[in-house]
Amino acid sequence: MRVFANIACTEAPVLQQPLTDRPQFPGASGEYTDQLEFVEPDVTAGIPVYRVMGRNGEILAPSEDPQFPQETVVDFYKNMTLFNTMDRILYESQRQGRIAFYATNFGEEGTHVGSAAALDPSDLVFSQYRESGVLLYRGFPLDLFMAQCYANADDLGKGRQMPVHYGSKELNFVTISSTLATQIPQAVGAAYAVKQANSDRAVICYFGEGAASEGDAHAGLLFSATLECPIIFFCRNNGYAISTPTSEQYRGDGIAGRGAGYGIPSIRVDGNDVFAIYNVTKEARRRAVTENRPFLIEAMTYRVGHHSTSDDSSTYRSMDEVRQWEQRDHPISRLQRYLTARGWWSEEQEEAWRKEAQQQVMEALLKAEGRPKPHPDLLFTDAYQDLPPNLVKQREAMWRHLGEYKSHYPLDLYEE
Numbered sequence: 162m163r164v165f166a167n168i169a170c171t172e173a174p175v176l177q178q179p180l181t182d183r184p185q186f187p188g189a190s191g192e193y194t195d196q197l198e199f200v201e202p203d204v205t206a207g208i209p210v211y212r213v214m215g216r217n218g219e220i221l222a223p224s225e226d227p228q229f230p231q232e233t234v235v236d237f238y239k240n241m242t243l244f245n246t247m248d249r250i251l252y253e254s255q256r257q258g259r260i261a262f263y264a265t266n267f268g269e270e271g272t273h274v275g276s277a278a279a280l281d282p283s284d285l286v287f288s289q290y291r292e293s294g295v296l297l298y299r300g301f302p303l304d305l306f307m308a309q310c311y312a313n314a315d316d317l318g319k320g321r322q323m324p325v326h327y328g329s330k331e332l333n334f335v336t337i338s339s340t341l342a343t344q345i346p347q348a349v350g351a352a353y354a355v356k357q358a359n360s361d362r363a364v365i366c367y368f369g370e371g372a373a374s375e376g377d378a379h380a381g382l383l384f385s386a387t388l389e390c391p392i393i394f395f396c397r398n399n400g401y402a403i404s405t406p407t408s409e410q411y412r413g414d415g416i417a418g419r420g421a422g423y424g425i426p427s428i429r430v431d432g433n434d435v436f437a438i439y440n441v442t443k444e445a446r447r448r449a450v451t452e453n454r455p456f457l458i459e460a461m462t463y464r465v466g467h468h469s470t471s472d473d474s475s476t477y478r479s480m481d482e483v484r485q486w487e488q489r490d491h492p493i494s495r496l497q498r499y500l501t502a503r504g505w506w507s508e509e510q511e512e513a514w515r516k517e518a519q520q521q522v523m524e525a526l527l528k529a530e531g532r533p534k535p536h537p538d539l540l541f542t543d544a545y546q547d548l549p550p551n552l553v554k555q556r557e558a559m560w561r562h563l564g565e566y567k568s569h570y571p572l573d574l575y576e577e
């Protein structure tokens with residue numbers, strides 16, 4: 162009762178602004194209307210797909226041609242094909258039981274190389290598990306890719322992660338988490354820190370369109386806009402989240418269609434066009450840093466491989482569909498056509514390079530296979546400065562177990 166009485170006695174607030182016939186509510190702009198109309202989601206439907214190159218590698222709009230010299234384009238091509246070769250060999254190696262797991266990037270090489278090339282090496286990368294081409298472009302050696310997948314003693318993660326969960330402090334590439342969208346709010350926090358430090362750096366955060374359905378994606382996008390962070394959200398829309406096609410994932414206009422709702426400038430781009438990817442990432446980076454704002458890029462592409470070695474995609478999509486993308490619109494063949502049309506790449510160069518790439522990957526793989534596994538005690542390091550008593554007990558139990566059942570463990574393969 163007293164509460165009600167207090168409210169009744171409070172004076173009505175005085176409006177500071179003169180009353181006009183415009184809505185004065187905090188939190189929205191716009192006019193009054195007497196039209197009872199719901200805003201339909203198709204207001205942002207049909208966001209166009211920006212591209213520079215046609216399917217045959219021809220430049221469609223000369224004004225958009227980044228006009229790279231021959232050596233830069235050849236370098237893009239070599240990165241994309243070396244990456245594709247590494248994928249093929251590591252995939253086979255998993256099939257032969259030599260590593261535990263693998264996820265290929267077939268068909269998405271252009272999104273990795275084009276975006277990585279547009280960044281500054283000091284920019285911080287947060288990625289999902291299907292963007293290792295970015296790390297390769299940044300100079301992560303094949304030996305370290307192999308060390309991670311083989312969980313050997315050279316692995317920077319000390320063999321504690323499943324394959325493809327790379328990370329490199331030196332190359333500003335934050336270690337990958339399996340849990341979808343974990344990296345999105347983390348990346349926004351990092352971008353906020355970068356802004357506070359006034360350091361001319363940007364953060365890029367990669368994720369799949371499937372991960373964009375996670376709550377963390379919403380939280381990250383919203384916070385980046387309200388905190389005005391220099392971050393590029395790079396969504397690879399490859400048509401599937403494991404077996405769920407995009408037609409079952411959302412009802413709006415893809416992921417770019419969500420940007421306006423968050424107040425984030427957004428663009429959709431042809432992910433099989435490495436030049437288009439380069440241009441949009443370069444511009445998003447420039448504006449993110451100068452304007453302290455987030456930008457959202459939705460790169461349209463197609464996951465040519467299975468989701469991972471734990472998946473058989475023939476159970477939920479036709480092989481014809483896959484073949485079409487592989488043969489008719491692939492980022493590698495598109496760039497190859499561009500190069501050959503200019504006389505910058507010949508069949509002989511192709512053959513020699515394919516051989517060399519294969520050899521580089523195989524050498525790294527065999528070297529990794531020959532290295533010992535990390536010392537078992539490393540399981541317990543790096544999380545705590547002083548090991549808590551429960552983990553001390555677990556470590557003792559591990560050694561007791563290994564002592565008792567040593568014939569079942571290849572302990573001679575582990576570092577002493």
Ligand SMILES: Cc1ncc(C[n+]2csc(CCOP(=O)(O)OP(=O)(O)O)c2C)c(N)n1
Pocket residue numbers: 291339340341368369370371372373399401402403464468
């Ligand atoms: C929180 C969480 N839920 C589910 C999974 C299982 N999972 C792993 S990958 C994946 C699909 C992700 O699809 P997308 O983000 O589109 O990436 P893509 O694999 O297509 O590159 C799912 C559901 C997970 N890792 N984490």
Ligand SMILES: [Mg+2]
Pocket residue numbers: 369370371397398399400401402403
């Ligand atoms: Mg996907």
